[in-house]
Amino acid sequence: MNRPKILILGAGYGGLTTAVNLQKKIGVNVADITIVNKNSYHYESTWLHEASAGTLSPERVRYEIKDVLNSKVNFVQASVESLDVNNKKVITDAGEMSYDYLVVGLGFEGETFGIEGLDKYALGIANVNEARKIRDHINTQFAEWATQAPAEKDDSLLTIIVGGAGFTGIEFLGELANRIPELSKEYDVPQEKIRIICVEAAPVVLPMFSRELVEYAVGHLTKKGIEFSIGTPVVQATEEGVKIKKGEDEFEFIKAGTVVWAAGVRGSRIVEESDLPSNRARIAVEKDLRVPGYPEVFIVGDCAFMLNEEAGRPYPPTAQIAMQQAVVAAENLIALIEGNDTKEFTPELKGTVCSLGDSDAIGEVFGKEITGKYASFMKKVIDNRALYMVGGAGLVLKKGKFNVL
Ligand code: FAD
CATH class of the missing domain: 3.50.50.100 (FAD/NAD(P)-binding domain)
Known part of the structure; x- marks a missing residue:
């Protein structure tokens, strides 16, 4: 047979x-x-926010599929x-x-829900190439600003809009917040000129977590300079930025060099x-x-x-x-x-942990709410476990996260 x-x-x-x-x-x-x-490689989708913000190299996020298969499974690219x-x-x-x-x-x-212009003008976080594109786009906008004549500088090049305050949006904001001081130094940009704005249609941030955890996350990110515009749906994206709805007949256009859409899959x-x-x-x-x-x-x-x-x-x-x-x-x-x-x-x-950059996080693990460095440590344990389940200890040693603070 x-x-x-x-x-x-x-x-x-x-x-x-x-x-x-x-x-x-x-x-x-x-x-x-x-x-x-x-692709010839697998990527850790759950790490894409780091590659997108430029806090982790795309190389760290992926590994060759053949490396974890034996002769029982044939791989076709x-x-x-x-x-x-x-x-x-x-x-x-x-x-x-x-x-x-x-x-x-x-x-x-x-998923862009048919919102005008998002497909064309917003960047998504769905794979390694998209992550690279976001990182490179932000770098290009900052380099462009740096080369403009002092009287002609367009500060909107330094504005990054993140659509969506769900899991992906918040994790990406956490990484961006950590990247800002580096970007500022690298491109000689005064830090106060950099704006990162999170725009969310729903009235709440991170609906899967308790109010206390959400307050912790928003407080942490706000302290790092992230602005939040909640309950304000994006209604249009253009080459120049996004239009948001602030009331029945009230709209605002936010000029931005970078628009990242993290609001749905x-x-x-x-x-x-x-x-x-x-x-x-x-x-x-x-x-x-x-x-x-x-x-x-x-x-x-x-x-x-x-x-x-x-x-x-x-x-x-x-x-x-x-x-x-x-x-x-x-x-x-x-x-x-x-x-x-x-x-x-x-x-x-088993629970969910949402990172807020490399050394902070919020989460609920086995029914217990956790925050701060411990939550961040748990996030790395979860990330390493996913590697272990596929490629064993060898893959964890090669790609795992051990920078526990
Ligand atoms: P994927 O992991 O997306 O894999 C799909 C595979 O199919 C990819 O290798 C792709 O290249 C391949 N493929 C697609 N189309 C084709 C095609 N036409 N031909 C050939 N190959 C194709 N989940 C959690 O549990 N915890 C988290 O903390 C978490 N954080 C996240 C953070 C971010 C930034 C993102 C974007 C997602 C996060 N998620 C998280 C969600 C999680 O990544 C997804 O639920 C998960 O990746 C789904 O796994 P999957 O196997 O269905 O698809």
Whole structure:
């Protein structure tokens, strides 16, 4: 009998963890396992705010996929173009691939909610290249200001607007706050001329945390010079900056050299364009992570939608859940191949820590609220654990974070 073909799309937290768990748990010659990813490397999406602000090199954020795979898993570098799920085929820029079992882990893309001009004029934080672009763009704006004649200096080049006061926006602001003194020194810019403004449509910052933790975070960032404009949706972005709505008929235009949009994510467009039943590019999966009507297709990570029945709302798209789903997806694939029943996935929420730069953070871990250096230490433990789960101690030693203050 032919060996079943398992095809994994995407080598992010979900896809790569599925591959690594399969190679650990499946017998030799039991299945042909292939993982497809557009780059030769995996990147830690949860570290992208650091690469974007320029506080961590993009090199530190990524590692070669082949380095964590053994001979049980074949890696193909290719871009997935579409899914032909009715014929069990995937179309990539390197050709067509067939499968018996498919795992979709194509991750997230930025969501601009149709706001005019954002797609064109705002920078997103969704992958290593976008992170590099933000870092380089900020540097270019500062260098441009430095070369302008004293009487013609356009100080708006030194204004950075961050759209979104959710997790990604706040973590990015924390890094930017730390980068400002360096930028000021590097480009001979008086620090008081640099403005960083966080614009948020919702009336609250970081809705997933308690009021005390939010006050701590906002207080910390405000002390470092970050300005907040909360409850003021961005209604338009242009080459010159953004227009925000401040009241019923009241608008303000903020001129800025850099606009970064960190206010929303959606699943992959490839999923949305396929015949799989999706909503905003996310697929409501069965309890065993398979797609209703497509029992050979598993979804892991940000392309999966699961309702938290207790809380009455969906589980948020996180790396934590993507990795936990991957472990169960790998076990369920083996179960199906061996003719056994699949098991249900239940997220085990251990907590969330939001960094505020390199040495401060807020978080809730195992039901306990934490702040400051301890929270920052816990964040690094979480970051190192994600590396450990995929590449063991060797990867932690190579890429891990040990700068505990
Ligand atoms: P990803 O990790 O996005 O991986 C998708 C993979 O698919 C990538 O390798 C990509 O290159 C590849 N791919 C995409 N399209 C194609 C294609 N067409 N062809 C081939 N390959 C393709 N979550 C937490 O739990 N904790 C945090 O502290 C946290 N912090 C975050 C901070 C930031 C700045 C950001 C942006 C996100 C953060 N998240 C955090 C969310 C977390 O990063 C995501 O939930 C997680 O990355 C989702 O994992 P995934 O495997 O679904 O997708």
